[in-house]
Each structure stands twice: as C-alpha cells, then as structure tokens.
Amino acid sequence: MIEVVKKKKYFLLMLLVIIVLFIWGISSSFALDTSLVTFELNGEDIITINVGDTYVEQGAKLFVNGEDRTKDMIIDTTDVDINTPGTYYVIYKYIIDNENNLFEFVTREVNVIDNESPIISLIGDESVTITLYEDYVDPGYIVNDNIDKDLHDKVIVDNKVNNEVVGDYFITYTVTDSNGNTTSVKRYIKVVDVNDKGALASKINETLYSNTVIMNSFNNTGIYLYGYYGEGGDNFKIKLKNTSNGEEIISLMKRVKPNYYEGNVTLINLENGIYQLYIVGNDTLRLENHLGELARIVRAKIGNKLVTFNYANNDVSLVVEDFDYQYDVLIDVGHGNKETGATYGNIMEKDLNLLISLYEKCRYEEHGLSVLLTRDDDNDAIMMGNNSQELNKRAYAIGYYGVVSRISYSNHHNSTLDSDRMGYELLVQASIDRKQLDTEFNIMNDFNDIYNLKEEHDRIYARDFDTERVYSKLDGEKYNFSDYYAILRIPYQLFNTKMVIYEPIYMSNSDDFNWYYYDKNMISVSEIKIENYVNYLGIDYNSDNSKCVYLFD
Secondary structure (H helix, E strand, O other): OHHHHHHHHHHHHHHHHHHHHHHHHHHHOOOOOHHHEEEEEOOOOEEEEEOOOOOOOOOEEEEEOOEEOHHHOEEEOOOOOOOOOEEEEEEEEEEOOOOOOEEEOOOEEEEEEOOOOOEEEEOOOOEEEEEOOOOOOOOOEEEEOOOOOOOHHHOEEEEOOOOOOOEEEEEEEEEEOOOOOEEEEEEEEEEEOOOOOOOOOOOOOHHHOOEEEEEEEEOOOEEEEEEEEOOOOOOEEEEEEEOOOOOEEEEEEEEEEOOEEEEEEEOOOOOOEEEEEEEEOOOEEEOEOOOOHHHOOOEEEEOOEEEEEEOHHHEOEEEEEEOOOOEEEEEEEOOEOOEOOOEEOOEEHHHHHHHHHHHHHHHHHHOOOOEEEOOOOOOOOOOOOOOHHHHHHHHHHHHHHHOOEEEEEEEOOEOOOOOOOOOOEEEOOOOOOOHHHHHHHHHHHHHHHHOOOOOOOOOEEEEEOOOOOEEEOOOOOOOOOOEOOHHHHHHHHHHOOOOEEEEOOEOOOHHHHHHHHHOOHHHHHHHHHHHHHHHHOOOOOOOOOOOOHHHHO
16 A cells, blocks of 8 residues: 555656656747847947937847847837937847847947037127227126036136227137037227227328328218318319210319318219219319228219219229119118027027018018018128128128118117116117108107006117217207217218118017017017008008018917
C-alpha cells in the first residue's frame, strides 16, 4: 500500500515538471530575437529647430525577420520641449514578448536652440538735435526677447555725446540675451550752435567763391535769396535768362552790407522753359549755390506753374512748366523695416502705422481719389531708413511728391515715459497760418467729440528745431523758427509743401491704446480725417466703409 502511494507522488511530480517545461517552452517561443530586427530612421539622426518652432517627427522603419512591423512601433516624443532651449531625444520602442516588455531602439537627437536676437525699441526720436551746453536727457528704450522676460537692466549704453562741441554723435544701445544673441541700435544726436538756423546746410565759407547763395527759400510769388558777391558793387540784381529765346527777367536785390545782398525773385509769371540765373553787380556772373543738398530749394508750385531747380556743377538754373497734380493724397507711413518706432507689448508702431494708412488709402480710393503711400508693406520704401541721413532723404522724397499732391500727411503713434500722457496730437509747420490749417482745425474739433481727454497739453503745435520748445498753433500764429521734425521741415523748406504729422494716441498709455486699438476706435479716428479731407477736395463723403474694414480683422 505504501509503494502505491510513492508511485502516485512520483507521477504527480513528473507531471508538474512536464507542465512547467511545456509552459516555459511556449513562453520562450514568444520572445523576440533582437538580431532579427532591422531599424532605420527617416531623415537626419540629429535635428536642430529654433525655440518655439513645431517639431515634426519624420518617423522610422522597422522590420522583424524581414516582415515590415513599422505600424506596431511606438514613437515617444514627450521628452522634446520646443519652448526651452536644450538637447532632447525621441525614443522608438517595440514590444518584444507577450508580457509587453519593450525593446528601445536607437534614439533621435533634437536640439532646440534660440537664435533670435532681442529687440531694442527706442522711446522717442532716433534723431535728436540739442544746442551747445544743453543737457541731453535720454528718453530710454524698451527691450523684448522671445525667451528672457526682462533684459532692461542688461542693456549697455555707450554714450559719447559731448554737448560742449558742435558735431554729430551716436548713442549705442547693446543687449545680449541668456543664449548669447546680441543686438544693437543707435540714436543719432546732433549738437548745434543755438544761433545756427541753417544747421542742416553744409557749412561753407562764402568768401572762397566769387559769388554764392547763403540762404534760399520759397515764398508765394517766387524765391528769397541771400548771398555773397565777391566782385562787389552798390547795386545788385538777379537775372534770369531763358536759354531758348534769350529773354531776360531782372529782379532788384537789396545791398545789406558790402558784398552781400538779399531780395525776392518773382517767378509767378514766367513762361515755360529753362532759365539760367546770374548775379549782376560790378560784373555779371552765373549764380552759384554751394549749400548742401538739404539746404537747396528744389521745386514748388508757384501760381499755376511748377518750378524745379537744377544745381549741376553748383550753377543755378530752373525749369518752369505748367502745374498739374499727380496725386490727391500723399500718406507717409511712418517707420518701417528695422525702424520699428514705439511698441505696445508685441505690437509695433510701424505695423500700426501701415494698417491705418492702408485703410485710409482704401477709403480714399472708394471716393475716386488717387493715393500715394511712402510704403505699402514692411520695407524701406521711398528713401526710408533708420539713420539720420536716410530719414532726411525720406523727408526729401515726401516734399518731392508732396508738391504734386493736394493733401500730404504722415501717420504715427506716440510714446513717452510719462504714462499719464494720452490723446491725439497734430504736429504742423511753424510757418503756415491759421487759414492754411482750416481743415486740420476741423479735424481737431471732431477729435474732441470722441476723445475722453483726461489731461491737458498742446494738441496742435509746432516744435522749434534749435531749442525743441513746443509752440501752440491754436491761434494760427506763424513762427520763423525751423521745424524740428525733418518730415515737416524739409518739405516746407525745400518744396513749399504743407505737411501734417498725426499722432492719434500714446502707445505708452494702456488705457489710451486699448480704447484706440482693441475697442477699434482707430476706425472712427481715421474716418474723421477721411471725411474732412474728402470734403476739402469737394467730394461728397460716403460713410460706408464695409469694403475696407476687413483690414482690421
């Protein structure tokens, strides 16, 4: 009986061993022989993207024992952080047995880098003029970066301005972000003598020449001249000689001191043609003009004629032709390209200026008017740039085209360190009177109806080039100082062209900006300008803006 029990136990033990071996054999048959695996990445092993860019996985191919098992592969990209610079890895996995054990294959390296430089936006003007011994107070700057939150204190300011010496200087602002990206911008500072009203002109020694023009400007009937005549004499005359028929026109000059003269030359009744100019004293010599480009009058509408000056070899001649307007409205779109202007968060003045100008162009064209923009995208456009020389050229171009435009104005948006400063401003030329500003005064009065002005300052004014002092134009008074802003000064000085700068709000005032931009009151502000200028041109205003308002979507 005992023997039977032992055999039974032995049989059960052997059966258990057989079952274990059988199960082991089955499970081992599900294990993956990794030597039979073929793995291949699509694309590069190492991928580099800029921070913030989308990572696009290119995938891989997987073959097991010659069979395509790509669809069963698991791709893990959770390690990749596109918002933080660093090195990350994509892991490729495959189930190797029936217990869901994973086999990890070769990884792909993803380098997220920051190669975007910070942006420094200057508060205030990029070109500033101060007088000798005047303290320069920098209005500051705003720094934005795609990664670093606050780089303001990291900006290195290289200020070499010497207010005791007349000259041109630059202040350089440089900042480097945490990833080594560096950017620099410059502000141009001009130090002038307070008595130098011709600071834009090239300095000349008039006595080096037998005769030369020292000052010239347009007036309603022609031009004013002040000059030096080395041959002397008690009586001075300016002679215009028609190069086609030989006709001569004489204008008497006043002797202001030995060898110096001044006076007006009437051009209003000239016949069409080319005229050579001469100075007559003890002798007759061709009139010379050695002033710099930004001090030589260029062209203007005089009566019903367009008068254009030529300065080949410094000799003065002029072309007279019948006047005809080429454009109804010239809109200067302030700033552009690298010249950003003011900012509000990520919103740049240059973009806002363009948006407003494109809308106004659309609306004017709906009224059948021809419009010229100084730029219609984010480029340098007509002679535009971010240094003083190119800004002067831009102003020169505004004057050149403004002569043949019925209306000319420039769109800008203000900014200042005073966060309470708010509301609209119109900057106008010092030399124009109240009658010439009738339309702008109507616009100003209409502005007052929609703006909730919470602080008081001059809303329509001119600014002195030499002292930077602001003078109210509410009474329409004419001033004899040079205008501070090139786009006002140069068009009037060289082209006798009226120009207005519109600053509808302060981007540095959040309430002002939100009311204007986010509440879409900028449309109402533009419509006030459009209505008044359309009426000025004798056209019935149409308030339906449905075909243009899409620009603000």
